[in-house]
Amino acid sequence: MDRVMGLLKYIKNKLLKRKKDYISILGNQELKAAIVLVAVATKHSGYYALIPNNLDIDNHILRYPLTNYNFTEIDGKIYTVNKRNKIGSCFDKERMLYVLDLLNIIPARYKDSVTEDGFVSINSAIVRNYFKDYLSYIEYLIDTNILVSDNHYEVGEKSIGYKYAPLYESADLVEVYYSRFDINEIQPIHEEVYNKTNNCFQPNILLNHPYLTHWYNQKALNIDTVKATKYAYLLMRKKFALGYDNWDVNRDKWSKKRNDFCKKFPRTQYKAIRHNICSIKIHDYKAKIDTNVYRLHSVITNMEKDYRNFLTYNGNQLVSIDISNSQPYLMNILFNPEFWKENSTLPLSIYNLPTNIQSLITPSLSIMIGNYLEELDINSLEEYKLKTSEGSIYENIMRIVRERFVENLTRKQIKTMFYIVLFSNNKFFNQPEARLKKLFSEIYPQVYKLVYIIKIQNHPTLACLLQAIESEIILHRCCKRIWEEGNQQIPIFTIHDSIVTTIEYEEFVKNIMQEELRNVIGVPSHLEAEILREEGLKHQDILTQINQTIN
Incomplete structure (x- = not known):
């Protein structure tokens, strides 16, 4: 082992010598042309970074000089050097902070990207589009024992993952604001x-x-930063103490070894929520509409549901009005043949949706759907329509499974059943882990057949279609009416299939949602209103602990 380490050190020193030799023969004119100083733009970096509170970057750089690694000094300034010995941009400490903050930014924006081993996959090809010498920084952080890598890369499937080395992984996080920004101008x-x-x-x-x-x-959507942060930290510790079986499930990642969904590493979840809490604190809401299914994403859609109980608007308590069993409910419109027609008489048809959504329904697929609906006995859907309209489809399936198959399934398992039915590939059916999907196909064969047909050419089609329908109704029909009929006085925020407002406007918002949903989907909806408050937190034991320390 010592001989191997010695050989690696020798090779590294030879490479560093080649780098210095290369620099020494460059003319000043060539050098100036090669050097570009570019800060990471706000749209990438945000306004701050979260780093371990026991990491002092300045002292670390003194202890591990940059020029011993993939950097070089020229005329008193330090520049990056890539593997081809090309001089890059001038060293910027805040760029290094940004690289570290990627471990928080990525899971904060994509909560389903959280793995169970704590590694955060960073797509270097994407990062290098705007941060050309990113690898010099990441390699320095690994070589100097700040980060570790899983060295696991699969073409088109998985990027290399990173996390903090043990010394820093267990430390709490501290906010560091980038010097080039004025927080008041966010x-x-x-x-x-x-x-x-x-x-x-x-x-x-x-x-x-x-x-x-x-x-x-208006910058009036706020969060109780102190309590939310303490809650997040204590919840992380609680999950670790209770063990793996009590970690949250990641329904976007499947473990072939265990034949089950993967779990979410609690510390990565903590980093993600800390990042989102900080964003709300400085009113950087990261709100956008995507151009895939046209959903509105924001810091409040990205954060875990429990933490929304710490939100207020201008000091006022909020209420979230949610469509019960929303995806199964929205499916009802797809059984109406008029929805698929170009000159439809319905308030909403496939041709009212964005063109990229329309293009998912090819002419041949449209014919298959039309043929099926033409021969379908609409009366066979009455129970499904009734139960989705009442918001009781999950409970109804639990009852049927218990009576017909003598098996007790939880509500959570039934929600998983729908998730698999609506979003999995049609080929995923005869495997043992597809048991819930097969159960659904036996309980509601007519519904499953349409699901199967819509996904037959491209399995994400149904998911995209349902989410686009949801976005059209919630964003551009409900919210627009609330804005107009409420004389632009009713604060609203959306969380996909739900609308959040202040308590005083609950009934006003609920009535408009019910009217629009019934008008578009064709059957009434069941809405649930949930007040966002501390009493709604899942872990009241943690809240009690926090209140005792504050008082």
Whole structure:
């Protein structure tokens, strides 16, 4: 082992010598042309970074000089050097902070990206689009024992993952604000947003809709930072203490080894919520409408549901009005043949949705759907329509499974059943882990057949379609009416299939939602109102502990 380590050190020193030799033969004119100083733009970095509170970057750099690694000093300044010995940009400490903060930014924006081993996958190809010498920083952080890597890369499937080394992984986090920004000039909604599909930034189309942007621009949506942060920290410790079986489930990641969904690493969840809490505190709401299914995403849609109980608007308590069993309920419109027609008489048809959603329904698929609906006995759907309208479809399936199959399933398992039915590939059916899907196909065969047909050419089609329908109804019908009929006085925020407002406007908002949903879907909806308050927190034992320390 010593011989191997000695050989690696020798190779590294030879590479460093080659780097210095290369620099020494460069002319000043060539060098100036090669050097570009570019700060990471706000649209990438945000306004701050969260780093371990026991990490002093300045002292670390003194202890591990940059020039011993992939950096070099020229005329008193330090620059990056890549593997091809090309000089990059001038070293910027805040760029290093940004690299560290990626471990928080990524899970904060994509909560379902959280793995169970604590590693955060960073797509270096995407980062290098705007941060060319990113690898010099990440390699320095690994070589000097701040970060560790899983060295696991799968083409088109998984990027290399990173997390803090043990010395820093267990430390709490501290906010460090970038010096180039004035916190008082933060824009609540960014003008440009990242398009994951096209791998580029583009104008934020949310800004075209004042009935959605106005309430963010007031900078009055706040969070109890102290309590929310303490709650997050104590909850992380509680999950670790209770053990793996008590970690949250990640329904976007499947473990083939265990034949079950993966779990979410509690410390990564903590980093994510800390990042979101800080964003709300400074009114950087990160609100945008995506150009895939046109959902509105924001810091409050990204955060875990429990933490919304710490939110207030201008000091007023909020209430969330939610569509019960929303995805199964929205399915009802798809059984109406008129929905699929170009000259439909319905308030909403496939041709009212964005063109990219329309394009998912190819001519051949449209014919298959039309043929099926033409022969379908509409009376066979009465129970499904009734139960989704009442908001009791999960409980109804629990009852049927218990009576017909002599098996007790929890409500959580039934929700998982729908998740698998609506969003999994049609090929996922005969495997043992597809048991819940097969159960559904036996209970509601007519519903399952339409689901199967819609997904037959491209399995994400149904998910995209349902989410686009949801967005059209909630954002551009309900919210627009609330804005207009409420004389622009009723604060609203959306969380996909729910609308959040202050308590005094609960009935007003609920009535408009019920009217629009019935008008568009064709059957009444069941709405549930939940007041966002500390009493609604799942872990009241933690809240009690927090209140005792504050009092």
